[in-house]
Amino acid sequence: MRVHRSGTSxxxxxxxxxxxxxxxxxxxxxxxDPGTRVVPPRGSASMGMGVIAHxxxxxxxxxxxxxxxxxxxxxxxxxxxxxAWSTLWNSGVKWAYVKATEGTYYKNTSFNQxxxxxxxxxxxxxxxxxxxxxxxxxxxxxxxxxxxxGGWSKDGKTLPGVLDIEWNPYGAxxxxxxxxxxxxxxxxxxxxxxxxxxxxAVIYTATSWWTQCTGNSAAFATTNPLWIARYSSNVGELPxxxxxxxxxxxxxxxxTVGDHNHxxxxxxxxxxxxxx
Numbered sequence: 001m002r003v004h005r006s007g008t009s010x011x012x013x014x015x016x017x018x019x020x021x022x023x024x025x026x027x028x029x030x031x032x033d034p035g036t037r038v039v040p041p042r043g044s045a046s047m048g049m050g051v052i053a054h055x056x057x058x059x060x061x062x063x064x065x066x067x068x069x070x071x072x073x074x075x076x077x078x079x080x081x082x083x084a085w086s087t088l089w090n091s092g093v094k095w096a097y098v099k100a101t102e103g104t105y106y107k108n109t110s111f112n113q114x115x116x117x118x119x120x121x122x123x124x125x126x127x128x129x130x131x132x133x134x135x136x137x138x139x140x141x142x143x144x145x146x147x148x149x150g151g152w153s154k155d156g157k158t159l160p161g162v163l164d165i166e167w168n169p170y171g172a173x174x175x176x177x178x179x180x181x182x183x184x185x186x187x188x189x190x191x192x193x194x195x196x197x198x199x200x201a202v203i204y205t206a207t208s209w210w211t212q213c214t215g216n217s218a219a220f221a222t223t224n225p226l227w228i229a230r231y232s233s234n235v236g237e238l239p240x241x242x243x244x245x246x247x248x249x250x251x252x253x254x255x256t257v258g259d260h261n262h263x264x265x266x267x268x269x270x271x272x273x274x275x276x
Contacts, residue, residue, distance in 0.1 A: 040169055043106035045130045046077040046099060047204060048249055048259055050167030051229050055208055058232035061250050061262070070262035071095065071270050075128065075249065078110045080257055082117075087256050089121040095263060095270050097162060100127035100149035103135045107148050115149065119157060124274050126152075126159025128204065131189065134168070134175035138188030142196065152197040152276075159274050160199040162227060163189055166209050179215035186214070190224060199276055200224050202246065210239040217241075225273065227261075246273065 051057075072092050076083055077099035088096075096118040099108045108114070118125040129145040131138075142150075150161040165186060168175050174182060186203070193201045203220055204227040210216060221241025228245045230236050235248050247261050254260030263270050 039171070042170065043102055044079065045102055045169050046079055046259075047075045047097075047128060047130070047164050048166070048229050048252055049169060050209075051206060051231055051249075052252065054167055055206055055230065057252075061233050068264070069266045071265065071267050073097070073247070073261045073263055073270075074254070074257045075099075075259045075261060076110075076114050076257055078108045080114070081110055082113050083110075084256055085117040085121045085123070089123065091255060093123070093256075093260075094267055095124045095126075095159065097126050097128050097159065098149075099164075100129060100161075101141075101145045102130040103132040104140055104144040105135070111149055124157050124159060124270055126161060126202075126274075128162035128164045131163055131165045132168070132170070132175065133165075133177055133182065133185045134171065138185045138190075139192040142189045142192035142201075146193065146196045150193075150197075152199050154275060156271065156274055159270075160202055160225075160276070161193060161197065162202040162204050163193070163224075164204045166205055166229070173209070174213035177213070179213065179217075182213050183215070183217045183219055186220065190220065202227050204229065204247075204249070205239065206230065207237050207239050214239075 071094055073095040074088060074093055075097040098111060098114040098118065100111060101107055115125060115127065127149050129141065129150055131141060145161060152158055152160050163186065167173055177185060190201050193199070200223045202225045206229040216239060218241025225246035226238065226242045227247040227249065228235060228238060229249045231251055235245060238245060245264055247263055249259060249261045251260050252258045
């Protein structure tokens, strides 16, 4: 008698094999994608990388005639690679901020070309630190920043360092800190930075993140210049205490380099911030 194999048995074997593979695929995905968000590699964070995802993107600001006097600037990090500084200078960009460090584990691999190149074309430039409050203390990160490009000198061409404090691209939005704990961490950083350099650090943030993660603290408004992120036709509401912004990052899709910024004042005000 001829024996016929059941189609059901073959299908069952195939499903069983697939079932063995699925947990492996799920495990690999979980390592890279907690929830539904892909986690980038450490060190790859850049200023404003979370703005569009969390705050959205509106229309660009109007022309110069629609605003008070502003001075155009850019911010860059390693993902920009070698920057065409002459092109930017000729387009009217007069100042720049370059990412120097992140946490206590990363230094910008394009730092020399970006920091020296902007200076060589005539720009006033400074550096920023991408904060990771869940990895080390604020003081430790301030020291790492100052020791790796975040210092300041009164040469008329160097802007004070920036604390870039925003959405965590690697995990919990507020870096698993309470609002009071976040304020304490920021205080730890800015106090140490001032001790090391004599300057008050500029604070870069977005109003929505600041409200969520610091409880909309007004603790730094009288000492630390504000760099606000909002990709829209107007700057919107500022964090508590600050009556005005010093810098406004208004887009991540500008010419030559995506991140473009308005300095709140003419070129002499940029020089004043550099000179302290």
